[in-house]
Amino acid sequence: xxxxxxxxxxxxxxxxxxxxxxxxxxxxxxxxxxxxxxxxxxxxxxxxxxxxxxxxxxxxxxxxxxxxxxxxxxxxxxxxxxxxxxxxxxxxxxxxxxxxxxxxxxxxxxxxxxxxxxxxxxxxxxxxxxxxxxxxx
Amino acid sequence: xxxxxxxxxxxxxxxxxxxxxxxxxxxxxxxxxxxxxxxxxxxxxxxxxxxxxxxxxxxxxxxxxxxxxxxxxxxxxxxxxxxxxxxxxxxxxxxxxxxxxxxxxxxxxxxxxxx
Numbered sequence: 001x002x003x004x005x006x007x008x009x010x011x012x013x014x015x016x017x018x019x020x021x022x023x024x025x026x027x028x029x030x031x032x033x034x035x036x037x038x039x040x041x042x043x044x045x046x047x048x049x050x051x052x053x054x055x056x057x058x059x060x061x062x063x064x065x066x067x068x069x070x071x072x073x074x075x076x077x078x079x080x081x082x083x084x085x086x087x088x089x090x091x092x093x094x095x096x097x098x099x100x101x102x103x104x105x106x107x108x109x110x111x112x113x114x115x116x117x118x119x120x121x122x123x124x125x126x127x128x129x130x131x132x133x134x135x136x137x
Numbered sequence: 138x139x140x141x142x143x144x145x146x147x148x149x150x151x152x153x154x155x156x157x158x159x160x161x162x163x164x165x166x167x168x169x170x171x172x173x174x175x176x177x178x179x180x181x182x183x184x185x186x187x188x189x190x191x192x193x194x195x196x197x198x199x200x201x202x203x204x205x206x207x208x209x210x211x212x213x214x215x216x217x218x219x220x221x222x223x224x225x226x227x228x229x230x231x232x233x234x235x236x237x238x239x240x241x242x243x244x245x246x247x248x249x250x251x252x
Contacts (some may be wrong), residue, residue, distance in 0.1 A: 013158045046193060
């Protein structure tokens with residue numbers, strides 16, 4: 001298991017991606033799978049900054065990466081307000097440009113690209129978002 | 138992330154490289170806004186050297202497309218989209234909203250024949 005803590009700002013996104021890409025490559029994922037994991041985590045972090053903290057530089061994000069059987073588990077923790085991706089509806093991806101809604105795309109990507117997306121909140125631990133992906137799934 | 142904007146005869150070519158995410162997409166939004174504010178609404182976004190495109194980057198392109206289409210003949214074309222980024226665009230259904238060319242030169246020609 002490896003863990004790193006990053007300031008919750010958008011400037012951290014590149015360093016977080018580097019961390020996730022290295023861990024995913026080391027875990028043996030294909031380049032396309034690595035890109036998918038990178039996307040899911042990038043979207044998760046952006047959502048934490050935008051919705052849990054409600055802005056930049058209002059706390060930290062701890063990211064813990066663990067190799068599991070035939071896959072990877074990534075846990076993101078923050079101390080922002082509860083933000084449950086499960087309550088975010090999927091965007092209508094077939095709607096025409098004029099009525100295209102912008103909300104929910106980040107969560108949509110997380111759900112589509114990972115095998116499991118589990119949200120938990122407690123007053124003690126804050127938000128915990130667990131992302132799991134299996135190789136070749 | 139870096140970009141180069143070249144004003145051509147019939148359109149503007151914006152060549153973007155590096156990561157397009159929540160940190161960098163506001164710079165692209167600002168640059169596209171400046172182009173469109175001058176009434177230039179035929180824009181090619183060359184994504185050949187983009188290494189990562191997040192949903193915020195996609196929405197920056199979508200919002201620019203919406204604004205461009207308010208003007209007559211306004212359009213945003215995507216060119217040389219790397220396969221992984223194209224897959225993300227397809228996942229979000231955005232590939233249906235843009236004209237996508239394999240070649241930037243062909244995209245430029247597309248604007249020449251489509252006044």
